[in-house]
Amino acid sequence: MTLSIVIMAAGKGTRMKSARPKVLHTLAGQPMLGHVIGTTATLQAAQQIVITGHGAEQVESAMRAAFAQAPLQFVRQEPQLGTGHAVQQAVPVLPDEGTTLILNGDTPLIQARTAQALVDACGGQRLALLTITLDDATGYGRIVRDASGQNVLAIVEHKDASPEQRAIREVYTGMMAAPTALLKRWLARLTNDNAQGEYYLTDVVAMAQADGVSVVAAQPQSEVEVLGVNSPAQLADLERRHQRAQAERLMEQGVRLADPARFDLRGTLEAGRDVEIDVNCVFEGCVQLGDEVRIGANCVIRNAVIRAGAVIHPFTHIDGDKDGATVGEGALIGPFARLRPGAQLGPEVHIGNFVEVKNSTLARGAKANHLAYLGDATVGERVNYGAGAITANYDGANKHRTVIEADVHVGSNCVLIAPVTLGEGATIGGGSTIGKDAPAGQLTVARAKQVSLSGWQRPRKTPK
Template sequence: MSLSIVIMAAGKGTRMKSARPKVLHKLAGRPMLSHVISTTSSLKAALEVVITGHGAEQVESSMKAAFADAPLKFVRQEPQLGTGHAVQQAVPVLPDEGITLILNGDTPLIEAATAQALVDACAGEKLALLTINLDDPTGYGRIVRDGWGEQVLAIVEHKDATETQRALKEVYTGMMAAPTRLLKGWLSRLNNNNAQGEYYLTDVVAMAREDGVGVVAAQPRDEVEVLGVNSPAQLADLERRFQAVQAGKLMEQGVRLADPARFDLRGTLQCGSDVDIDVNCVFEGSVTLGDGAQIGANCVIRNAVIGAGVVVHPFTHIDGDKDGVRVGDGSLIGPFARLRPGATLGREVHIGNFVEVKNSTMADGAKANHLAYLGDADVGERVNYGAGSITANYDGANKHRTVIGNDVHIGSNCVLIAPITLGAGATIGGGSTLSKDAPEGQLTVARAKQVSLSGWQRPQKIKR
């Protein structure tokens, strides 16, 4: 039976107090709506409909860019007149048969297994609601059951509920699955005779009962799956809950986290055995840490493969972006180092404090220990790159490469003006500015002759 998915993402999110559409606020480094669409991709739906409204163009362009290959359609709800009105906007693009699964764009941590369980509960015949029991159900629609607690009779919105109904703990999460043919009929019968003058999707429960359609409920594995976001405080709370789950999974695999409460994963992290991660580290994109890797405090690592036995000292920033960064086994990085896209380091490479490497390869045993820049360079084995030295790789219009052979020693405060090649075993005198190739095995010095001027006096400040 074909599956259609409708994701409601039209709300303004007034309590967020932000010009950004609510569903584009980020959880774990990604827009909330992006989490939902990523989850639904595993359900193999024939159609996914995203209902936009506030900031529609921004939401649609963002999701089209992120999910270019997904079967997404966008419909707009303008103005926003309630959840039922929102789903009514999707009716023209929905097929007449199959099952329609309705999810919320501001409830980002729904799991695929829970969504599938809701579809299975519907089975093409029943109205299936995703419910949960909450200690504090404030703001949620309450589930009203019969006297035996078996049949769902209705969902009552919080603002329309009586005091007795507000005491109920079982709530509707905003997600349901229904036979598409029946859902279309129910949506056509909605009215706005309520305190808010809105069209409530929850009213379809009473319609299903009138039509003799069974109303069933399914529940998620964990409360975190159904927690929606309406304010910065709720977003922050959900972020910490999500990160606690990620930290727990890593520790179950043997990763040692100095403090799970001070750990952030905003992508995927694959770890070998005996990995140590200190406090306040952020991992983004796709990151792999080899056996025995040690990550110091306050590091940010994005899209990188870190080899076995690597030590990344505190306050290091590794950003692989689209090109990635690779760090070979046994290397030492930082503190306060920066590895940029395209940095590829061999085994036992040393990158020290305030050293930046971009789009460059460094062969086994190469070292740049202090205050240096290597951009668009190919560095050979056992090279010693002096403090304060840089590759001048940009001529104002184009980038050029610097090639440094094996066993080259480069003194402090050198400028290598690319394109340039330093032959194997060359030594470059400190303070040299080179614009021509340096031959193998020779000392090359390019700096002004030192002079001392007798009788010269330092300028004095004029007193007024």
């Protein structure tokens, strides 16, 4: 059976009070619409149709970039005249058979199992609605059932509902599945005879009843799956609900979180045994933590592999970006350290406070403990890299590499002008500017001779 997925993402989101289209506001580091597209990609639909409107070019560009391999199609709703009018725009690209699943781009946490349950409830023959019972149903369309309570008769929008109907707590979530051929027929019959002058998708329920088509309901496993976002406050609330759920999942796996309320995961996190994470840490992209890793407070870690026994001290920022970053077994990083893309640190490496490492490889036991920069460098085992030392890797046009072989000692406040190689066991005197290769096993010093001037006096201010 052919499955088509239609995602409504045309709304302006006035209550967001933002120039950014509502569906591009992020939850857990990803646009809300991206969550829906990513989830439904697992359903193996023949097509995914995204209905855009407000900020259409921006939305379409962002989704094409994020899901280059997905079978995405875009249709535009201009002007926006209601949910029924939105889905009408998809009719020309829908097939004449199979099932169409309709989802909301601003309901980001819908799960694949729930979407599949909705498709299964439709079965290619019935109109299936996703409903849920809420303590506060304000703003949602109410589910009106017959006297037996078994059959759905209608959905009444909140603004058109009577006081009795507003007392109903079972609501329509905005998501449904229908036989495509019947859906196309119903959409053609929609009118805007209502208080808002809009074309309501919910009117297809009455049409299904009139055509003798069963209207059934399916429910999600969790309320959070169907909560839509219309304001910054709702987005923040959904963010915290989602983060709490992720924290609980990790704690069930044995991760020790100092405070699950102060934890943010904006991607995927794989953790080994006896991992400890302190407060206010943010994990982005794809992060892997080995056994017995400890993450100090206020760290931000993105696209990185941190191997067993490593300690990331507080206020460390690790950003692997596309190239990734790796911290070896038993390494000590921070506090206040920064690892940039391409940082590959071996076992027992020490990177201390205010040290930055970019596109560099450090072998076992290498140390850069204070106020230093290593960019585009290959560092051997047991190297001691002094405070204030930097690799001058950029000549204004091109990047060049610095090679520091095993057991080199680089004194404080040195500048290594790449391309340059420091031979094994070399010592670089403090304050040196090194522009030529330094021989192995020797002391290399390159600095001005110290001079003391007798009789010199410091300038004094001239009295006014």
